[in-house]
Amino acid sequence: MRSPVKPGGWKWPRRIAAAALAAILAAAGVAALLAGASLPDWDGERGLAGLRAAVTVEFDRRGIPRIHADSRDDAFRALGFVTAHDRLFQMDLLRRRGGGRLAEVLGEAALKSDRWHRVMGFQQVAAAAAARLPAEQRAVLDAYADGVNQAMDGMSLMPFEFLLLRYRPEPWRAEDSLLVVLGMFENLTWRTGEQELRASVMEAALGKEVSDFLLPETDRYTDGISNGKQPWRPVTAMPRQALAALLADSPPPQAGLVQAGEMPVGSNGWLVSPGKSRGGRAMLANDMHLALRVPNIWYRAEMRLPDRLLAGITLPGVPLFVSGSNGRVAWGYTSVAGDFVDFVPLEMAADSPDRYRTPQGDVPLGVRRETIRVKGQADVALDVRTSVWGPLLPDPLLGKPVAVRWTALDPAASDLALLDLQDAEDVFQALPIMQRAGGPPLNGLLADSRGNIAWTYVGKIPDRRNLDGLLSRSWADGSRGWRGYVAAGDKPRIVNPPAGYLVNANQRMVGREYPHVIGQDFDSGYRAFRIAERLSQLQGVTEKDLLQVQLDTRTEFYRYYQRLALDALETHRSTLSPELRALRRHIQDWDGHAWPESRGLAVLVEFRRLLADAVLAPLLARCRALDPSFEYTWRNMDEPLRQLLDARAPELLPPQGGHARWDELLLDRLEAAAQAVLSRCGADTWKDASWGCVNPTRIEHPFAAVHPLLGALLNMPDAPLPGCRQCVRMADGSGGASERLVVAPGSEQDALLHMPGGQSGNPLSAYYDDQQRDWLAGVATPLLAGETLQRLTLTPAGRP
16 A cells, blocks of 8 residues: 655654644743643543443543443433543534634634524524434433533633633533534535526526536436436437527636536445455445544544444534444445525515515515624624525525525424434344434445345435426425425335445436436546446455555546547647647556556646636626626536537637637647646646645644634645545545545454544644544554553532
8 A cells, every 4th residue: 555654754743833832822821721731631530410320431542432331321421521622622613603603703704604604594493403302312412412511611721722712612502413413414415505506597598408418417427337227317418509509699708617626525435245245244334525624523432332332433512423333233424415405586576575475375574683793893783584485595596585495494304313323233223213314314324244235315305396406496386395305214225235235425326216306416426436346346355455445546537538638639749849748748657546646647637627617618608697606516517528528519619719629729728737737736847746746635723714823733734645536535635535434343343444633623632633644544443442541430420
């Protein structure tokens, strides 16, 4: 396994950074206290009110807690206690962001985020969701919150972020955990709402034929592994006449129309049946792709309950094992990339600007007053208009006010039902738990110790009537809308497939054979295609074999653009300059991988981006007239782009740039891509322009944006990063695998898990960045906590 990290390359820079940070804080008069009081002491005995019995928490050399408890409530009270000591500032930011309260502590820079979250009303949704939880879920939530609050009460000194921002966090409430859940809801599902806005503008500006061509829900890779399941919105043939007419009558495109470099939020997950594994075990592999940050989004933990193990990752602020194993069943998730947001244009009453049509007649708009506190400034008042379908967006869509109907805004759509996975004995008990659970809609992947594997959907799926979810349509006459949610038992499932493996990498999983539209903007199927290709060739696999699949850097996705570039250079071979001849060799030598030292890939990735802008932007120019902020970004945009590039129709040659032929356009964009890569790498020759120089890690602390000096000390050091956006090893500097897990239920002692950064959010802690090196290098580390280095006994105590 190649490693981009030099041995010993982390210890001294981190010590220097810690010393520099301490010096900064010393200037503020707090370093002496910080050194002794900000790091928790995990040895000895401590009282914790609310416990039914003593709890022992053991910490290994990575600071991972192993919690021994007699009851679930006691275990999660202890988890809240230790998580708060390690991640309190992160937890506070997560709840503040969801509640629209960042400006209180960060000032005007956070006002835009606060306005959006206040419009959505997450604070009210979280409170309502917490109030309706079943008693057993609420008990866990309350126990966790109590553990967090007792941790705060016992801190002689708050984490340094609170000291620098000069505030003390408020007590943790049960609804704060639901705010954190809603934040994940936002990260994973709001994008489909933005796509509905874009698609509606595109149909109005370009017509249905062209917009359908530019918005396929599938691609050649997905179709190749979908077992004949036909998409609702297939790839359509290029509408040559319509495109030519559009191009002839469109204004010049403005900058930023096409965004071909967006980092997708998604994940890889797959399951292997006993017939493919060594020892005849079912196995789960899961790596979740999210924005990378300091500290990491996940917090590792292990629980030992009577007759039950829980090991995996938790989300700070939420008492739930997001991905992991209970010793009998292992579970993991990937983003559905589905559509769980609809925008409802309002038909306003002719005689009143404040009344709108509904199936029950005209009704008045509601108004909710929000007051946003801003640090150092006057409060900001915000009036949020509301409808029977949800809050109104601040800006109209195609001239009409528009309401948001989103599963996240329904208190009934968020719960902690996935807690019940703790007691599942096999896949067949776990499947209905996943299917009825609330929370962000996800692909759920399951394996059990009896050799079964399965996939299904988790979360609420809208049951739409006369809607495909992609285009905004009026619901005023009652002919369109949501009937509610798809019944848990009606969700699709796949159990023990004949192939012996099951893969999801955010691609389309169902088609027209399923009566409900799940989404339209699924990820390219390349990652799933590549994973399936690897798994089909493997036999007798072990945990380390599946980790190697997670670390796969091969990307045939860009071979098309390699051939395109070489064809363009060959067409002009007789007139190529020495620089372009060198570029030709550089591109020709690319081996199909995305290693830091790989040559040629950086130019091909930039070449694709520039081609998408040059070819597609002129076709989309009309959209800016209807929406000045319009941007086209679509996960399967390569399907229409490749049709246009393959056809090279003279009448579709973009008029901008002064090119007489398509081959001239291709060569021009290739030269521009090459210069951009050389500039970014600060290189004069191609030997110094590798993939690593354009794809370094950028894993930053929240303070990086507001305190650059502190950011430089608190961020993870930059390092060349293997992988790419269209690799199984998803990597994009600031985005990528937030964890990698491989586990065979019942064999947790052999299971693997690693994540970037470390357990602690305290830069003076030994656990701040000690897992970063293993994550970068792809080194296998155990799922289970290791040898005990510290032991804390929590005993039942009375409250003061």
